[in-house]
Amino acid sequence: MRDQVELRAVDIDSLIGQDHPARVIWAYVEGLELSELEDRVKARENRPGHPAPSPRLLLALWLYATSDGVGSARALDRLCDSHDVYRWLCGGVSLNYHTLSDFRVGCADLLDRLLSEHLAALSKAGLVDLEKLAQDGVRIRANAGTGSFRREATLDRQMAQAKAVVEELKREVDADPEASNRRIRAARERAARERSERVQAAQTALAELKRKRKQLDDKGGNGKKPKEPRASTTDPQARVMKMADAGFRPAYNVQVASAAGQPIVVAVDVDNNGSDRGLMRPMLERTRARLKRFPRRHLVDGGFCSAEDIEWAHGQGIEVYCPPTKSRSGVDPFLPRSSDGPGVLAWRARMASDAGTAQYQARSICECIHARWRNWDLRQLTVRGIDKVRAVVLWYALTNNILQGHRLANA
Incomplete structure (x- = not known):
């Protein structure tokens, strides 16, 4: 039965x-x-x-x-x-x-501490080499729609409308003596107030975008006619970025530093810049805060290649392994330039050698971490804001290290 x-x-x-x-x-x-x-x-x-x-x-x-x-x-x-x-x-x-x-x-600080302690335990057991690190970035789809991005004029208009609605609802709540209606109107007033706060956050993000664009223009720009900046009223810290499929969608740039040749995460960072250029130095400083020292070698792909960062790393005693960008004029990218500093000169010579090429091959393992996270369904975020996104990424980093460390210990 x-x-x-x-x-x-x-x-x-x-x-x-x-x-x-x-x-x-x-x-x-x-x-x-x-x-x-x-x-x-x-x-x-x-x-x-x-x-x-x-x-x-x-x-x-x-x-x-x-x-x-x-x-x-x-x-x-x-x-x-x-x-x-x-x-x-x-x-x-x-x-x-x-x-x-x-x-x-709500426990990003705890996860960061646990990641450091677990990494130290793996290093003490001789299971991971922290002298050579690799860095890679991946764009993760944000929890915001493309249609949520607004220009300055639209945001100003929405802000004025939201303020008017909030003031009107406040007057209704104060004037209505009936408790049930007062609670309903109070809920509506709260929703309108939260809407105005989101619009205000988008206006702040838009002002930051304008400031960064002005800095770029002061440096000579990038040769392209800029579009009018827009900010999202859903997640003001998200930015429209070029994704792996060549499409453009709201996303965050998640940076991961790992032990070269091993899928063990050393440090993570979250940024809302669509380009990896200029993100090598912040990651190296983050790894120093975690490891109390810089790595001897740092492997990155061509998107991170910045003469300023390479010179800074050279001054810190770090050997950077990064393929140089190919010149459109056909000039050999390994040849020294008159403007090169000692760090860039050493980097060009290093990458032109067979030994440098062999060292750089270990960087590809870093991409396996992103592949594993995609298998764990880290394709689109369910939270909003850089702080919460970083907390979620730390969960993935710590989980990765626990399971991978267990495999290494039992290998």
Whole structure:
């Protein structure tokens, strides 16, 4: 009788195998010192309030969900009730998607610290070489539509309309004595106020775009007639960028530094510039903050090639490996130029040698990290703003290192 209902006892620990990745992640989380998160919990024993879920549980859930391609708090909440792996991680603890969502974007500092500590442990065990790093960037689709971008005149008009609506709704709320209508109008007033705040943020972003364009014009421009700048009212920090398929869409430029020849993330950064040029130095400074030293060698592709950055790196004792840009006039790019400094001269000679070419080949492994993240469904972001995007990218970086470090340790 298929319509019968049966009640069966379930051994939660038997829901997954002994070598399941969820056990690897839980073993990692169990050994962490998370007092900074646990001290934030206000609902304690013998005090009013619902017991808060353990930060270890939330951390483990999001780490495994990241490796499983789950990027939505609502989807994760449903899986915690229906999927055996997530039920095993929860151990019978009930959660809600608000808690999961807030935790995902609210602990970027913790994730950054954990990434540093895990990287140090891998280095101490001799599993990763941090003397030679590779850097690569990828554009990730932003959580904003192309139609949300507005020009200055449109933003000014929308701002005036939003302010007028807010003032009108405030007067209605104050004048209406009926509580139910007052609550409805208060909600409408709040929505209108949030709309005006988004438009104001877009105006601020537009002013920043104009400032950067003026700096470019002062340097001589790029030879192209500039279009009137626009900013998004959905995600003001997103920018329209050229994607891998040659299309143009709102996106963020996610930069990853990894151990050359190994898919281990050393540092991440998020930028809203559509070009990689000029982003090598900020990444090197970020890696110094994490490792307390610069790498000896740094491998990047031709999009990062900047004489100013190469000279700076040379002054810091860093050998840059980057293929020179081919000249349209057919001039050999490896030949010295009269304007070259000592760092650029050394770089040209280095890249013209067979030894330099051999060193540069290790850079391609860095792209495997982006491929793995795409397999984990990091194709379009579900959050808005650079800070939240960076928090999401840190989840992917830490998850990558935990699982890859486990493979290296057991190889």
